[in-house]
Amino acid sequence: MSEQVLDREGIARALSRIARQILERNQGASGIAIVGIQRRGDWLARRLAEAIREAEDTAVPVGVLDINLYRDDLQVRADYPVVRTTDIPFDIEGRTVILVDDVLYTGRTIRAALDELKDFGRARRIELAVLIDREGRELPIQADYIGETIEVGPGRTVVVHVHELDRDDNVAVEEVA
Amino acid sequence: MAKNRLRALRHRHLIGLEDYSREEIGLILDTADSFKEVIRRPIRKVPALRGKNVVNLFFESSTRTRLSFELAEKQLSADTLNFASTGSSVSKGESLSDTARNIEAMQVDCVVVRHAAAGAPLFLSQCLSSAVVINAGDGAHEHPTQGLLDLLTMRDALGRLEGLKVALIGDIAHSRVARSNIWGLRKMGADVVVCGPPTLIPVDIEEMGVEVCYRIEDALRGADVIYALRIQLERQQEAFFPSQREYTRLFGIDPERLELAKPEAIVMHPGPINRGVELDSRVADSGRSVILDQVTNGVAVRMAVLYLLNGGGERDAA
Numbered sequence: 001m002s003e004q005v006l007d008r009e010g011i012a013r014a015l016s017r018i019a020r021q022i023l024e025r026n027q028g029a030s031g032i033a034i035v036g037i038q039r040r041g042d043w044l045a046r047r048l049a050e051a052i053r054e055a056e057d058t059a060v061p062v063g064v065l066d067i068n069l070y071r072d073d074l075q076v077r078a079d080y081p082v083v084r085t086t087d088i089p090f091d092i093e094g095r096t097v098i099l100v101d102d103v104l105y106t107g108r109t110i111r112a113a114l115d116e117l118k119d120f121g122r123a124r125r126i127e128l129a130v131l132i133d134r135e136g137r138e139l140p141i142q143a144d145y146i147g148e149t150i151e152v153g154p155g156r157t158v159v160v161h162v163h164e165l166d167r168d169d170n171v172a173v174e175e176v177a
Numbered sequence: 178m179a180k181n182r183l184r185a186l187r188h189r190h191l192i193g194l195e196d197y198s199r200e201e202i203g204l205i206l207d208t209a210d211s212f213k214e215v216i217r218r219p220i221r222k223v224p225a226l227r228g229k230n231v232v233n234l235f236f237e238s239s240t241r242t243r244l245s246f247e248l249a250e251k252q253l254s255a256d257t258l259n260f261a262s263t264g265s266s267v268s269k270g271e272s273l274s275d276t277a278r279n280i281e282a283m284q285v286d287c288v289v290v291r292h293a294a295a296g297a298p299l300f301l302s303q304c305l306s307s308a309v310v311i312n313a314g315d316g317a318h319e320h321p322t323q324g325l326l327d328l329l330t331m332r333d334a335l336g337r338l339e340g341l342k343v344a345l346i347g348d349i350a351h352s353r354v355a356r357s358n359i360w361g362l363r364k365m366g367a368d369v370v371v372c373g374p375p376t377l378i379p380v381d382i383e384e385m386g387v388e389v390c391y392r393i394e395d396a397l398r399g400a401d402v403i404y405a406l407r408i409q410l411e412r413q414q415e416a417f418f419p420s421q422r423e424y425t426r427l428f429g430i431d432p433e434r435l436e437l438a439k440p441e442a443i444v445m446h447p448g449p450i451n452r453g454v455e456l457d458s459r460v461a462d463s464g465r466s467v468i469l470d471q472v473t474n475g476v477a478v479r480m481a482v483l484y485l486l487n488g489g490g491e492r493d494a495a
Contacts, residue, residue: 066211069223080488082184083211119220
């Protein structure tokens with residue numbers, strides 16, 4: 001059983017709201033960089049950057065992070081995850097980095113991303129933007145910008161689709177197969 | 178490059194590219210591409226293999242391969258131990274199987290082995306019940322990580338492997354580098370021509386799916402890749418060819434011969450180069466040479482192999 005949480009317009013509205021909040025909190029776009037977490041956070045990050053460019057007429061640098069080499073469950077997994085591209089084409093030293101992911105759940109991905117980012121330099125500040133915030137944190141981590149907070153019962157999972165990878169934009173809650 | 182659908186290697190060890198499928202080789206090359214970025218970071222270290230012990234077991238001398246493996250291991254945060262045959266219990270007559278049992282007793286996760294005897298890594302993999310074995314060169318059998326770094330270098334420089342014409346020049350008979358390259362290239366759909374003095378071309382080499390040429394001009398014409406193998410001067414007393422000068426005259430790669438290959442052709446060599454013997458310095462140092470890219474790619478490929486093979490848990494032994 002699948003229950004839709006956000007449709008295409010819902011995602012677009014959530015992202016433009018987050019873009020406005022980022023600009024408000026940081027008093028503009030200067031000194032900001034956006035880093036998406038593979039895979040879907042990458043596409044959300046690019047859209048946020050585009051929304052900021054439209055609002056401020058400023059191009060903010062965008063990077064992509066694959067956190068798999070920094071996971072804390074590598075010792076217990078049967079197979080190692082596929083390592084995808086990491087590309088931070090700018091110096092993060094002194095910048096405000098907005099980390100972007102699709103779903104904030106246990107917080108472990110964000111912990112790995114913070115560890116990885118620090119190996120690229122010392123950002124002035126790191127903020128977290130997520131499309132979906134759900135309960136279930138296993139680490140003391142919270143988001144600064146949230147598209148939608150939802151309650152997801154046990155045995156259910158949040159599935160985010162972005163049209164660049166999945167043909168359509170939507171967010172649904174599904175039974176775990 | 179996410180078109181590769183394989184998510185894990187089917188093999189537990191890396192003994193040779195002869196055993197590996199096209200998909201497995203593709204997965205290693207794609208993973209190595211991601212590791213190339215890690216090598217360019219300000220802090221070139223990721224925690225992926227924290228807590229893993231890797232022992233570099235070198236029964237035959239090696240500088241660049243051992244350094245390359247050690248760097249790859251350290252950049253993955255593995256703990257490394259180096260074991261060279263001189264000064265170890267090997268010189269006291271310990272057998273390879275006893276060495277293997279001792280390694281096992283020390284809870285080592287991965288063994289990188291180089292040995293003068295072909296088959297030693299395979300034997301070691303059969304002695305060890307849990308550790309992963311990676312062949313770093315065994316006799317004239319295989320040097321799989323060298324083959325992989327060469328494939329990666331060709332793919333980077335020319336954008337593909339399928340359909341490339343690769344000319345391997347020199348001592349094919351004693352070359353584990355040639356054998357690993359031939360297996361790897363054939364699986365990835367490249368065409369291979371081998372060329373060298375008849376005494377250094379194995380008689381049954383065509384069975385590996387390669388073409389044999391004895392005139393260098395025929396081998397180089399239309400080639401995308403010119404791969405000069407190292408002439409092992411230490412073997413020269415065995416007189417496989419009359420003189421170094423004659424070898425250079427017949428098989429050395431100089432700027433005039435380079436002209437026979439495609440205009441965008443690249444020049445490769447596994448190192449160390451005998452300058453003026455198999456490769457003219459003007460060729461080795463030209464813009465067509467990707468010899469130093471091979472060295473850089475070696476670290477990325479070894480990181481990929483170490484990462485993919487040390488992927489914890491139980492897998493079907495193959």
